[in-house]
Amino acid sequence: xxxxxxxxxxxxxxxxxxxxxxxxxxxxxxxxxxxxxxxxxxxxxxxxxxxxxxxxxxxxxxxxxxxxxxxxxxxxxxxxxxxxxxxxxxxxxxxxxxxxxxxxxxxxxxxxxxxxxxxxxxxxxxxxxxxxxxxxxxxxxxxxxxxxxxxxxxxxxxxxxxxxxxxxxxxxxxxxxxxxxxxxxxxxxxxxxxxxxxxxxxxxxxxxxxxxxxxxxxxxxxxxxxxxxxxxxxxxxxxxxxxxxxxx
Amino acid sequence: xxxxxxxxxxxxxxxxxxxxxxxxxxxxxxxxxxxxxxxxxxxxxxxxxxxxxxxxxxxxxxxxxxxxxxxxxxxxxxxxxxxxxxxxxxxxxxxxxxxxxxxxxxxxxxxxxxxxxxxxxxxxxxxxxxxxxxxxxxxxxxxxxxxxxxxxxxxxxxxxxxxxxxxxxxxxxxxxxxxxxxxxxxxxxxxxxxxxxxxxxxxxxxxxxxxxxxxxxxxxxxxxxxxxxxxxxxxxxxxxxxxxxxxxxxxxxxxxxxx
Numbered sequence: 001x002x003x004x005x006x007x008x009x010x011x012x013x014x015x016x017x018x019x020x021x022x023x024x025x026x027x028x029x030x031x032x033x034x035x036x037x038x039x040x041x042x043x044x045x046x047x048x049x050x051x052x053x054x055x056x057x058x059x060x061x062x063x064x065x066x067x068x069x070x071x072x073x074x075x076x077x078x079x080x081x082x083x084x085x086x087x088x089x090x091x092x093x094x095x096x097x098x099x100x101x102x103x104x105x106x107x108x109x110x111x112x113x114x115x116x117x118x119x120x121x122x123x124x125x126x127x128x129x130x131x132x133x134x135x136x137x138x139x140x141x142x143x144x145x146x147x148x149x150x151x152x153x154x155x156x157x158x159x160x161x162x163x164x165x166x167x168x169x170x171x172x173x174x175x176x177x178x179x180x181x182x183x184x185x186x187x188x189x190x191x192x193x194x195x196x197x198x199x200x201x202x203x204x205x206x207x208x209x210x211x212x213x214x215x216x217x218x219x220x221x222x223x224x225x226x227x228x229x230x231x232x233x234x235x236x237x238x239x240x241x242x243x244x245x246x247x248x
Numbered sequence: 249x250x251x252x253x254x255x256x257x258x259x260x261x262x263x264x265x266x267x268x269x270x271x272x273x274x275x276x277x278x279x280x281x282x283x284x285x286x287x288x289x290x291x292x293x294x295x296x297x298x299x300x301x302x303x304x305x306x307x308x309x310x311x312x313x314x315x316x317x318x319x320x321x322x323x324x325x326x327x328x329x330x331x332x333x334x335x336x337x338x339x340x341x342x343x344x345x346x347x348x349x350x351x352x353x354x355x356x357x358x359x360x361x362x363x364x365x366x367x368x369x370x371x372x373x374x375x376x377x378x379x380x381x382x383x384x385x386x387x388x389x390x391x392x393x394x395x396x397x398x399x400x401x402x403x404x405x406x407x408x409x410x411x412x413x414x415x416x417x418x419x420x421x422x423x424x425x426x427x428x429x430x431x432x433x434x435x436x437x438x439x440x441x442x443x444x445x446x447x448x449x450x451x452x453x454x455x456x457x458x459x460x461x462x463x464x465x466x467x468x469x470x471x472x473x474x475x476x477x478x479x480x481x482x483x484x485x486x487x488x489x490x491x492x493x494x495x496x497x498x499x500x501x502x503x504x505x506x507x
Contacts, residue, residue, distance in 0.1 A: 079382045103385065
């Protein structure tokens with residue numbers, strides 16, 4: 001479904017992606033792990049066209065992502081951002097129904113609101129939240145609203161960028177369970193970026209480790225502990241000693 | 249030594265030209281969205297209210313005090329060569345041709361440009377701009393075009409209101425403080441104002457509104473990460489808008505009134 005081949009991306013002198021090859025089959029939940037600053041977010045932003053790689057190809061269903069109708073392409077995706085990225089000036093329900101209030105997926109306002117409230121219910125938030133502004137919500141609630149927005153238009157592909165960062169362990173567990181349930185329920189293809197191993201184990205069908213600008217290891221989540229790769233082992237056990245330098 | 253100095257000057261010139269190029273492209277992209285659907289009417293209406301309606305108090309107060317001070321200055325200066333009687337005419341011409349549009353433009357640069365730049369820069373820092381893209385919404389179309397269009401259309405109205413209130417400020421000082429006859433003051437004001445004065449004022453308003461909103465959007469969209477990036481974008485947008493408004497004022501004055 002999603003295939004990255006020899007993708008390179010630099011920011012000035014800093015070569016972040018140095019030949020990434022990755023394949024995410026349809027209906028699979030892929031979790032990309034790796035240290036901070038290794039280019040995990042750049043990787044998914046490259047798929048969405050938010051970042052333009054200098055070299056390599058990225059295809060979705062065999063078609064290059066930079067060709068064809070961009071709106072139709074983006075309509076296939078939902079994304080939960082690291083900080084939720086909710087629009088401050090809009091109430092919660094309009095954030096969730098943003099795509100349903102404008103553009104090709106536009107619905108009548110009442111219908112869009114009803115869908116937003118249903119999606120909020122799906123992520124465990126009551127209708128009383130619908131008319132509040134994002135700034136009035138806790139971090140965990142904002143993440144849930146971001147999740148509701150990501151799934152509002154029932155996309156085929158969902159990206160989750162650090163979904164549990166900044167949350168307490170209980171709320172992180174709630175978000176992990178929600179992601180797992182929603183991805184299975186919708187039959188969506190998912191890529192999750194995280195360095196939270198609890199989250200990775202809860203969400204993933206397969207795991208890929210990004211290090212040094214390349215995919216270092218990829219395999220089923222069940223094989224993670226027996227990967228035999230010293231980089232993966234150091235990372236998943238959180239050891240300071242090993243091939244990955246602790247101070248980068 | 250000389251080579252280093254030349255390189256430094258050359259570097260500055262190249263940076264300036266690059267910035268000019270970016271700004272030109274940004275302006276072209278903004279205008280190109282005017283011709284391509286969809287058009288976000290709700291965002292346009294909100295921008296009209298934010299930029300127009302909510303700027304009325306600051307525009308009114310600025311114009312009122314400026315008109316009053318202008319009347320006092322003209323009266324005191326005119327007394328040196330026995331020309332105190334020209335206060336109504338000079339206040340009217342001064343407010344409508346110059347002070348009204350320029351001061352309203354600068355107040356809008358302070359109030360609106362800074363607000364737009366800070367809002368968009370914060371949206372960029374918090375990935376809201378990226379979120380817009382993933383929701384199939386073009387940030388230029390959703391954020392920039394409504395604000396630039398609203399400012400361009402509403403600024404002539406603000407300048408018109410500012411002109412009238414400024415003249416009224418002069419009238420208040422002239423009649424209450426300087427002893428002018430009220431009916432004669434109004435007649436002199438009306439007799440000496442020409443249609444071109446009013447047209448030039450409104451055209452300047454539209455141009456200054458365009459500049460003010462465009463600078464806010466440009467610096468917001470190009471801000472760097474973090475609180476410092478937002479602060480720098482806000483400061484730079486106001487400085488650039490103010491300087492460009494004053495430069496545009498000179499060019500438009502030359503175009504309208506050079507013999």
